[in-house]
Amino acid sequence: MLKAKATLVILTSLAVIAGACSKTPANKNATNSNANAPAAKAEEKKGLPASKVVPVPANWITMVDEQKGYAFKVPEGTDRQTQNSNGIDVFMAKTPEPSSVGVFVMAFKDKTLTKDDLLKFASAFLEGLGEKNVKVGDLVELRDDDSLGTISSVDEKGKITKGKVLVATDVSDNYVMLLGTDESEYKEYEKIMDEIWGSFTMRSGGFSGKS
Numbered sequence: 001m002l003k004a005k006a007t008l009v010i011l012t013s014l015a016v017i018a019g020a021c022s023k024t025p026a027n028k029n030a031t032n033s034n035a036n037a038p039a040a041k042a043e044e045k046k047g048l049p050a051s052k053v054v055p056v057p058a059n060w061i062t063m064v065d066e067q068k069g070y071a072f073k074v075p076e077g078t079d080r081q082t083q084n085s086n087g088i089d090v091f092m093a094k095t096p097e098p099s100s101v102g103v104f105v106m107a108f109k110d111k112t113l114t115k116d117d118l119l120k121f122a123s124a125f126l127e128g129l130g131e132k133n134v135k136v137g138d139l140v141e142l143r144d145d146d147s148l149g150t151i152s153s154v155d156e157k158g159k160i161t162k163g164k165v166l167v168a169t170d171v172s173d174n175y176v177m178l179l180g181t182d183e184s185e186y187k188e189y190e191k192i193m194d195e196i197w198g199s200f201t202m203r204s205g206g207f208s209g210k211s
Helices: 002-018 114-128 183-198
Strands: 060-065 072-077 079-085 088-094 103-110 130-139 145-156 160-169 171-182
Touching: 072 103, 072 171, 072 183, 103 114, 114 130, 114 145, 114 160, 114 171, 145 171, 160 183, 171 183
Parallel strands: none
Antiparallel strands: 060 072, 079 088, 088 103, 103 171, 130 145, 145 160, 160 171
8 A cells, every 4th residue: 555655646746846946966076975974873862771772683685776876775674665656766665673664765867956855855755645744854964965854744643753864866866765763762763764874875976976
């Protein structure tokens, strides 16, 4: 059901950003890779007992899409599926117990889009899935090519989901990663989310300016 619904909201999400696209090319002078991002640290989260922090899994597998030019890692045992809708590759997954992190990764080509456009796309995508009050906060520009923020939303039953959103551009390639879980479990699973987004790389030359 989720797979079918994701297909239906793709066109709506693209329509939301269509009128706001910028033609300014991205600066490609940044260096380094997200795989070395410092976000996934082992320290205990402030105010959260160590017993409540779910350990980062020991075994990970790499998801690679050579055609769309990106890769990232998820814990071994992650329930996952992929599809292509209207030229957008969509990866949908849920990490294995004891964590319960939902993952969406969308990749598509459009050289006119900026990172701000991709954040609008992410919000529109969640709204298309029935989420309300979508809010992006704590936005950090990691490099010229990519930005990371927190994101929250409320479903029709009033349940709050909180997570992280990573957006990245590489000339004509665009990537949106959404990670989320129940707000009450966000701190418990945050380190796992950080490992997932921190493993994201653009294989076509992003971050290094070699596109």
